[in-house]
Amino acid sequence: MTLDLxxxxxxxxxxxxxxxxxTALAVAALCGLYNTAAWLSRREQHLxxxxxxxxxxxxxxxxxxxxxxxxxxxxxxxGTDDTPAATLPTSGDDAAIAA
Numbered sequence: 001m002t003l004d005l006x007x008x009x010x011x012x013x014x015x016x017x018x019x020x021x022x023t024a025l026a027v028a029a030l031c032g033l034y035n036t037a038a039w040l041s042r043r044e045q046h047l048x049x050x051x052x053x054x055x056x057x058x059x060x061x062x063x064x065x066x067x068x069x070x071x072x073x074x075x076x077x078x079g080t081d082d083t084p085a086a087t088l089p090t091s092g093d094d095a096a097i098a099a
Contacts, residue, residue, distance in 0.1 A: 018068035
């Protein structure tokens with residue numbers, strides 16, 4: 001079974017995808033800030049682990065946000081119904097980031 005949704009293709013609905021990842025980035029940043037402050041106050045191990053995990057999530061989401069901003073700036077990425085969207089130039093691990 002294959003799933004052929006327009007939203008899953010690069011260049012389509014980039015504003016929506018950017019909004020979702022930017023929201024996730026903001027939530028992760030808020031949670032990371034809270035857990036870091038709580039760890040500095042109470043020095044409980046699980047708070048330190050949470051803070052580190054949220055920092056990793058922040059880096060992950062920041063890359064997604066940057067990818068979607070770049071896709072919106074590149075006019076050749078927006079495909080129509082008849083033509084597929086062009087591929088963005090990527091470097092290194094950026095190719096592994098899914099839309």
